[in-house]
Amino acid sequence: MALMKRFKSSDNFPVNSEYKLLPIRFTELDNERVVITNMVGEHIVVSQDSLNSLITRSKPLDDSLLAELYSKHIIYDGVSQLPLKLSGLKYRTKIARLKNFTALHMVVTTLRCDYTCHYCQVSRQNLSSDNSQFDMTVETADKVLNLIFKSPAKALKIEFQGGESLLNFDVIKHIVLNAEIRAETEGRNMQYVIATNLSPLNDEILEFCKLYRIYISTSLDGPFKLHNRNRPRPGNNGHQLTVAAIDKVKSHIGIDHISALMTTSGRSLDFSKEIIDEYIKNGLHAIFLRPLSPYGFAVTKGHINRYDTEKWLDFFKESLSYIIEVNKQGYPLIEQYSSLILTKILTARDLGYVDLQSPAGAMISGIIYNYDGDVYASDEARMQAEIGHTEFRLGNVNENTYEEIIGNEFMLDSIEKSFAISSPQCTDCAFLPYCGSDPVYHLATQNDVVGNKQLSGFCKKNIGIFKLLITLLEDSDLHTKRILKSWARY
Amino acid sequence: MIEIPSIDLNNKALLVVSNTTYTMQNVESASYRFTGFASFNFLEKDTEIKIEIECLPNSDLTANDIYHLLKNQLLSESLRQKIADQTETERNLILAYAFSNTALVK
Ligand code: SF4
Numbered sequence: 073m074a075l076m077k078r079f080k081s082s083d084n085f086p087v088n089s090e091y092k093l094l095p096i097r098f099t100e101l102d103n104e105r106v107v108i109t110n111m112v113g114e115h116i117v118v119s120q121d122s123l124n125s126l127i128t129r130s131k132p133l134d135d136s137l138l139a140e141l142y143s144k145h146i147i148y149d150g151v152s153q154l155p156l157k158l159s160g161l162k163y164r165t166k167i168a169r170l171k172n173f174t175a176l177h178m179v180v181t182t183l184r185c186d187y188t189c190h191y192c193q194v195s196r197q198n199l200s201s202d203n204s205q206f207d208m209t210v211e212t213a214d215k216v217l218n219l220i221f222k223s224p225a226k227a228l229k230i231e232f233q234g235g236e237s238l239l240n241f242d243v244i245k246h247i248v249l250n251a252e253i254r255a256e257t258e259g260r261n262m263q264y265v266i267a268t269n270l271s272p273l274n275d276e277i278l279e280f281c282k283l284y285r286i287y288i289s290t291s292l293d294g295p296f297k298l299h300n301r302n303r304p305r306p307g308n309n310g311h312q313l314t315v316a317a318i319d320k321v322k323s324h325i326g327i328d329h330i331s332a333l334m335t336t337s338g339r340s341l342d343f344s345k346e347i348i349d350e351y352i353k354n355g356l357h358a359i360f361l362r363p364l365s366p367y368g369f370a371v372t373k374g375h376i377n378r379y380d381t382e383k384w385l386d387f388f389k390e391s392l393s394y395i396i397e398v399n400k401q402g403y404p405l406i407e408q409y410s411s412l413i414l415t416k417i418l419t420a421r422d423l424g425y426v427d428l429q430s431p432a433g434a435m436i437s438g439i440i441y442n443y444d445g446d447v448y449a450s451d452e453a454r455m456q457a458e459i460g461h462t463e464f465r466l467g468n469v470n471e472n473t474y475e476e477i478i479g480n481e482f483m484l485d486s487i488e489k490s491f492a493i494s495s496p497q498c499t500d501c502a503f504l505p506y507c508g509s510d511p512v513y514h515l516a517t518q519n520d521v522v523g524n525k526q527l528s529g530f531c532k533k534n535i536g537i538f539k540l541l542i543t544l545l546e547d548s549d550l551h552t553k554r555i556l557k558s559w560a561r562y
Numbered sequence: 563m564i565e566i567p568s569i570d571l572n573n574k575a576l577l578v579v580s581n582t583t584y585t586m587q588n589v590e591s592a593s594y595r596f597t598g599f600a601s602f603n604f605l606e607k608d609t610e611i612k613i614e615i616e617c618l619p620n621s622d623l624t625a626n627d628i629y630h631l632l633k634n635q636l637l638s639e640s641l642r643q644k645i646a647d648q649t650e651t652e653r654n655l656i657l658a659y660a661f662s663n664t665a666l667v668k
Contacts, residue, residue: 095653127641160659496594526598
């Protein structure tokens with residue numbers, strides 16, 4: 073009561089209906105509603121009717137909607153510069169990552185691998201293959217390091233990949249030890265990730281990872297049967313080895329030093345609940361639901377046509393709904409792709425995920441060095457090169473300078489052409505501030521770095537996820553909204 | 563909008579709109595949304611823009627479906643045009659604030 077006396081009722085503060093629009097985009101959310109976003113991705117969902125009235129001023133908008141439109145910087149009073157300055161500041165925060173050119177460096181230590189995964193996208197080699205032919209040498213590793221330290225980014229992340237990266241642990245050790253020395257003298261912050269199936273894990277590797285705070289990223293496709301069918305290995309014991317090794321990493325280094333991701337094969341689509349239960353059973357608190365991507369040998373082996381984007385979206389929707397249920401029952405589990413997107417939707421931050429960047433994340437945010445010193449704009453570009461499409465091969469560390477590699481004309485031209493802001497359809501899309509341009513994907517699937525978004529699986533997948541997450545944020549119960557909001561990294 | 567009945571012959575249709583209501587850019591942007599289903603041909607003459615719609619083989623939509631969807635899409639494109647016209651100054655100011663005090667803007 074005392075409070076009521078101190079504050080006047082909201083009727084005393086009429087909302088200014090003489091507004092001006094700020095630059096906005098809109099896209100249909102469902103049959104009745106549209107999503108409106110401003111230049112920095114603040115969003116609001118309104119009826120089609122309200123959208124018409126907002127733009128044409130044909131009917132007055134009610135005060136509560138007007139107030140929300142003001143607060144989300146969709147409209148302003150046409151006088152104050154503050155909303156424009158704030159939007160400018162947020163825009164600047166969103167693109168700040170461009171200063172950190174190139175922060176992620178992926179190093180393929182070997183092509184050898186003990187697994188024979190059906191969906192493998194690179195020309196993996198058997199364990200018995202000659203390691204002098206398919207492993208990165210120390211000499212090449214030194215040249216890779218020289219290139220990494222030419223990047224202007226203050227914070228550098230080196231991610232080791234394969235084949236099975238740990239089969240050439242000597243080169244991993246060599247790179248980490250030398251990077252540490254150089255980082256110390258140059259004042260850089262280092263982060264390391266080893267992407268591994270974990271089968272070569274031993275005590276020496278564990279100790280080393282603990283000492284240098286190396287993060288482990290592994291693959292867990294689901295329960296025993298599914299994992300072993302997707303990821304066969306001699307002895308048919310891949311699942312057993314992976315689960316045992318996850319346990320070892322958790323107890324020796326800690327749960328926050330390991331995460332797993334799954335690749336959705338055609339046969340995974342019927343097992344969303346079982347896959348998630350497997351993550352819970354292994355005490356993991358994050359899962360990354362990844363579709364099979366249309367690159368390299370995954371295409372030529374015919375695995376990419378086993379299911380389409382629509383089916384994958386159904387799988388994603390079903391999985392997400394189960395993950396939310398699991399959270400409600402008290403087990404914290406984050407779906408990482410949703411987390412990246414929710415961060416973009418709900419905050420001014422951008423976590424720099426390579427696929428959701430415009431200008432393209434390939435080369436600007438991440439770059440990959442193959443075992444033989446070849447440099448590619450992204451992991452997907454390396455996979456494409458495996459089937460003869462070498463357009464995004466930027467050079468070789470043994471033959472080219474940093475300037476020649478970074479100044480690769482085809483790459484620069486592709487980045488310029490594929491800016492989402494100037495791509496047909498993307499330029500008008502409300503989801504543009506959350507989305508990206510993916511020249512490597514579109515060249516692989518449509519033979520064009522921009523790509524027709526009507527025919528693009530990349531667009532269909534992302535639009536589906538953006539709409540799903542925004543619908544959940546709008547229509548769900550409070551508990552669900554709270555869970556989704558907690559996944560955004562503020 | 564000037565309308566003449568759609569022709570649904572061999573899965574083709576014709577939509578005619580007034581160029582005082584819609585610009586050629588509106589028409590192109592609206593049609594782009596359906597390039598997965600049909601091919602388009604545009605002809606601007608006097609006060610009209612003629613849009614010939616021809617369905618692609620195996621298209622999930624008929625020419626008649628696209629005719630109606632295109633009409634709705636044209637409304638959206640015209641709203642987008644209005645937004646762009648009304649907010650050009652604001653867009654430039656926001657970008658100016660975003661890049662001020664950086665090496666990019668002197
Ligand atoms: S790719 Fe699709 S979802 Fe992304 S901005 Fe372009 S049109 Fe929108």
